[in-house]
Amino acid sequence: MNDQQAQSPLAGRRAVVTGASSGIGRATARALSAAGASVHLVARREDRLRELAEELGPGTTCAAADVRDAAAVAEVFADQAFDLVVANAGLGRGVAPLHEGDTDDWADMIDTNVKGVLHTARAALPALRAAGRGDLVVLGSVAGRQVYPGGNVYNASKHAVRAIYEALRLDEFGSGVRFTTVDPGLVETEFSLVRLGDQEAADRVYDGMTPLTPEDVADAICYAVTRPPHVNIGEIVLWPTEQASTRDVHRSGH
Numbered sequence: 001m002n003d004q005q006a007q008s009p010l011a012g013r014r015a016v017v018t019g020a021s022s023g024i025g026r027a028t029a030r031a032l033s034a035a036g037a038s039v040h041l042v043a044r045r046e047d048r049l050r051e052l053a054e055e056l057g058p059g060t061t062c063a064a065a066d067v068r069d070a071a072a073v074a075e076v077f078a079d080q081a082f083d084l085v086v087a088n089a090g091l092g093r094g095v096a097p098l099h100e101g102d103t104d105d106w107a108d109m110i111d112t113n114v115k116g117v118l119h120t121a122r123a124a125l126p127a128l129r130a131a132g133r134g135d136l137v138v139l140g141s142v143a144g145r146q147v148y149p150g151g152n153v154y155n156a157s158k159h160a161v162r163a164i165y166e167a168l169r170l171d172e173f174g175s176g177v178r179f180t181t182v183d184p185g186l187v188e189t190e191f192s193l194v195r196l197g198d199q200e201a202a203d204r205v206y207d208g209m210t211p212l213t214p215e216d217v218a219d220a221i222c223y224a225v226t227r228p229p230h231v232n233i234g235e236i237v238l239w240p241t242e243q244a245s246t247r248d249v250h251r252s253g254h
């Protein structure tokens with residue numbers, strides 16, 4: 001491998017990242033671009049996408065789309081063949097016992113986290129299958145492996161993402177396409193602000209501990225998609241060192 005290949009392991013790859021306007025998606029778009037991929041950015045906040053596209057430069061494109069809308073997602077994939085797909089868009093809404101849950105919040109989480117991933121996979125697969133190679137990475141969570149009080153519907157949505165990942169492996173077995181689920185613990189992004197609706201409450205989630213950064217997760221995604229074609233990194237679980245489970249966080253106060 002020459003220097004150029006070592007620096008640009010994703011040269012020639014065309015990637016799409018959903019939820020690229022913030023957090024893990026934005027960091028992943030930056031990392032994939034730095035590794036040589038040309039990246040298409042998708043989210044609802046188009047102004048942020050345009051800013052990021054400008055930062056990343058030639059080869060980066062963007063489109064506003066809501067992953068809850070199957071037709072809008074299909075349009076993203078209509079005239080482009082992506083060979084690296086990161087289905088990252090997702091959110092939590094509220095933390096409450098089930099009987100107190102807001103059914104609009106439930107719909108938002110299920111429609112975004114579950115149906116959004118389904119819409120993305122369905123739209124992406126024809127081109128991936130036709131190419132006989134490529135990557136589909138989904139953002140699960142440790143919340144898709146363990147539940148916690150008040151997490152009920154978010155937990156269910158991320159358990160569903162894990163089931164979708166496992167189903168894709170079986171359905172697409174033999175196609176040459178690789179599937180990866182990346183499942184982080186606490187990552188400091190806008191996630192908690194979106195979920196709790198207030199910055200002070202969001203800050204308390206990470207109080208006294210060192211969470212993962214979006215760049216840590218992007219690095220894991222890059223690792224998976226830069227392995228040789230015969231290697232499929234299936235599942236990556238990343239915890240902050242100070243988090244032992246979804247319920248156990250060591251707040252040492254530094």
Ligand code: NDP
Binds near residue numbers: 021046065068185190
């Ligand atoms: P952020 O809130 O920082 O980013 C979420 C992204 O998803 C934004 O770009 C947002 O863009 C996009 N998004 C949300 N809803 C939609 C929609 N309907 N259509 C299109 N895009 C949408 O959170 P994170 O970066 O933390 O979250 C990214 C993923 O990582 C999610 O799936 C989350 O569940 C998962 N995750 C997060 C963890 C954490 O601790 N932060 C831990 C484990 C997993 P816009 O609003 O512009 O549409």
Ligand code: 8X3
Binds near residue numbers: 140143
């Ligand atoms: C987000 C991480 O533990 O807050 O998926 O659910 S957690």
